[in-house]
Amino acid sequence: MSKQLLLDLGERAGWTGVQAALGLVVVELADLPVWWAAPAALALSSAKGWVAGRLGRAGTASTLSATADPASHPWGV
Template sequence: MRSKLLLDLAERSGWTGVEAALGVAVTGLADIPIWWAAPIALLAAAAKSWVAGRLVGRPGTASTLPAAKDPATPPGLGA
């Protein structure tokens, strides 16, 4: 169970970093005020969650982890 928790933590932290970096990069490239980085990161997070819930990872969740690795998967379902 501990390895699933660490994997979940790494996934969440990694995606948050990517979304924040994307927000900062877009503001720099578009030459717009840096405060726009937060709404851009929010949109990136929402888009990632939508895609993850339908196309990647365990259906019905915002996780990109496969069902077997997702700690939210009830025992016996992720095999």
């Protein structure tokens, strides 16, 4: 596996874990049934993508830099 692929995989897995954990925290604090964690995590994922699209690499929802983001080099370089 290339370094860029590992960075992309790590970023995606890391953000998924953070969003799931925050979704659980939100439903616990709001005293909601645990199944609400999934929609809460979905909302957090959408918000993260929106913010990253404006602050991260242009044209993507990635928080990786342009040099680390595989989308910057679609030909695999």
